[in-house]
Amino acid sequence: xxxxxxxxxxxxxxxxxxxxxxxxxxxxxxxxxxxxxxxxxxxxxxxxxxxxxxxxxxxxxxxxxxxxxxxxxxxxxxxxxxxxxxxxxxxxxxxxxxxxxxxxxxxxxxxxxxxxxxxxxxxxxxxxxxxxxxxxxxxxxxxxxxxxxxxxxxxxxxxxxxxxxxxxxxxxxxxxxxxxxxxxxxxxxxxxxxxxxxxxxxxxxxxxxxxxxxxxxxxxxxxxxxxxxxxxxxxxxxxxxxxxxxxxxxxxxxxxxxxxxxxxxxxxxxxxxxxxxxxxxxxxxxxxxxxxxxxxxxxxxxxxxxxxxxxxxxxxxxxxxxxxxxxxxxxxxxxxxxxxxxxxxxxxxxxxxxxxxxxxxxxxxx
Numbered sequence: 001x002x003x004x005x006x007x008x009x010x011x012x013x014x015x016x017x018x019x020x021x022x023x024x025x026x027x028x029x030x031x032x033x034x035x036x037x038x039x040x041x042x043x044x045x046x047x048x049x050x051x052x053x054x055x056x057x058x059x060x061x062x063x064x065x066x067x068x069x070x071x072x073x074x075x076x077x078x079x080x081x082x083x084x085x086x087x088x089x090x091x092x093x094x095x096x097x098x099x100x101x102x103x104x105x106x107x108x109x110x111x112x113x114x115x116x117x118x119x120x121x122x123x124x125x126x127x128x129x130x131x132x133x134x135x136x137x138x139x140x141x142x143x144x145x146x147x148x149x150x151x152x153x154x155x156x157x158x159x160x161x162x163x164x165x166x167x168x169x170x171x172x173x174x175x176x177x178x179x180x181x182x183x184x185x186x187x188x189x190x191x192x193x194x195x196x197x198x199x200x201x202x203x204x205x206x207x208x209x210x211x212x213x214x215x216x217x218x219x220x221x222x223x224x225x226x227x228x229x230x231x232x233x234x235x236x237x238x239x240x241x242x243x244x245x246x247x248x249x250x251x252x253x254x255x256x257x258x259x260x261x262x263x264x265x266x267x268x269x270x271x272x273x274x275x276x277x278x279x280x281x282x283x284x285x286x287x288x289x290x291x292x293x294x295x296x297x298x299x300x301x302x303x304x305x306x307x308x309x310x311x312x313x314x315x316x317x318x319x320x321x322x323x324x325x326x327x328x329x330x331x332x333x334x335x336x337x338x339x340x341x342x343x344x345x346x347x348x349x350x351x352x353x354x355x356x357x358x359x360x361x362x363x364x365x366x
Contacts, residue, residue: 004041004069005204005276006097010124012112013105014208014240016040019072021243021269040072046277046284047270048295050327050357054286055293057334064294066284068277071097091135095196099279100203101272102128103240106220107210121207121220122227129178132198137173139195140166162191169197178231204279205235206272214239215263236275238268283356286327287311289336304352308362318366322348327357 009015022044046066055063073093094100104121144166150156151163165188169179178199184192192200205228207221217237225235239262246267249255259267277297284295285307298307309316325336329344339345354360 003099003280003282004071004097005099005101005279006071006073006094007101007103008073008094008128009103010105010127013103013124015103016072017244018103018206018208018238018240018269018272019070021240021247022070022273042070042072043067044070044273044276046273046295048284050284051286051293051295053331054288054327054359057330058288058290058293060288060290060293062292062294064292066277066282066295066297068273068280068282068297070101070276073097091132091198094132094198094201098201099276100201101206101276101279102203103206103208104220104224106207106218106224106237107213109210119220120223122223125205125224125227129199130176133173133176133178136179136197136199137170139197140169140173143195144170158191161188165192173199181231202279202281203231203233204272204275205233207235207237208240209237211239211242211262213237214242214268234275234279236268236272238272240268243267243269283354285354285356285358285360287361288330288359298354300356302354303350304348304354304360304362305350307354307360308364311362314366315362315364318364319350320363320365322352323361323363324348324352325359326355327359330359 007015007019019040019042022042044067046068048065051063051065071093102125104124105119106121108119144163147159147163147166150159154160165182165184168182169192172179172182179197180200180202205224207217207224209218209221212218213221214237221235221237228235242262246255246258247269249258255267259265281300282297283300284297287294287296296307296310298310304322305316305319308319308322324346325339325344329339329342330336333339333342333344336345
């Protein structure tokens with residue numbers, strides 16, 4: 001399931017430093033604009049304490065965690081929608097991602113230049129929002145010109161509905177708001193799927209702060225909170241430079257000691273990965289045994305056959321039933337045999353909606 005989160009932001013806000021913390025792929029972190037030109041892609045392990053606890057019980061030969069792809073995309077500047085800077089490349093790369101991690105500079109450092117000469121995360125956010133909205137407006141207006149005639153003749157009901165949605169999108173974008181604010185039903189989503197609008201993607205704002213602000217934030221973070229309060233978007237506070245220093249430490253114990261000194265219980269990188277996973281609307285089920293303990297990624301709300309298809313398409317095609325154990329029961333009772341004996345193993349059919357943390361075994365016939 002190759003879903004991607006794209007890390008975006010103005011040049012020199014800490015995107016590549018953050019990406020380096022997330023991934024073994026080393027994007028160049030330098031004090032000048034456009035140090036990331038081609039998008040760097042990192043396949044990131046999703047931290048999950050549940051997988052470790054299952055492995056402690058079953059002692060498998062192999063442990064396979066869930067992963068998510070993070071893409072570090074070239075810094076954007078004002079005018080990108082018209083091709084300024086690396087605008088066209090930026091917009092094409094972000095169009096290919098499924099969600100946006102928007103990094104905002106929330107720290108003062110005279111040694112790190114800002115493309116606009118001063119630190120103002122709200123201004124920076126608005127610059128990128130405006131460029132994405134302008135590009136989406138261009139896309140919407142182009143589509144309107146194509147479907148308007150069919151919609152007005154009334155002979156094509158789908159064209160009429162699409163036209164009405166496009167007009168709503170146009171009004172939103174012209175008022176400086178993003179497409180994600182328009183809630184569509186499933187029919188509407190299907191009609192607009194091939195628009196690939198940039199501002200319809202879910203977004204997570206990452207406030208990149210200095211070490212002293214890593215726990216509680218600062219005045220810049222407060223500015224961002226106020227600016228996005230009506231968006232329903234999540235905000236994370238991360239000190240990217242500090243995270244980079246933590247990543248250089250060799251042992252888990254050393255990293256935990258560093259975190260405690262800063263006042264954190266969990267690294268910002270770990271929180272960011274988990275948030276990216278949730279932003280993509282993903283959840284995890286497990287398969288476990290003596291051979292392998294594995295976390296499988298599925299779309300939230302999937303039914304058992306679709307979740308089975310994540311392992312192999314044959315599992316979905318020939319689905320018979322799913323044997324489901326709740327994570328808490330497995331941990332409490334300590335084995336599959338004990339779970340069965342206690343009557344805690346459930347047999348579920350095609351309509352079962354998989355729950356995050358389920359331990360599953362699929363029966364199928366092809």
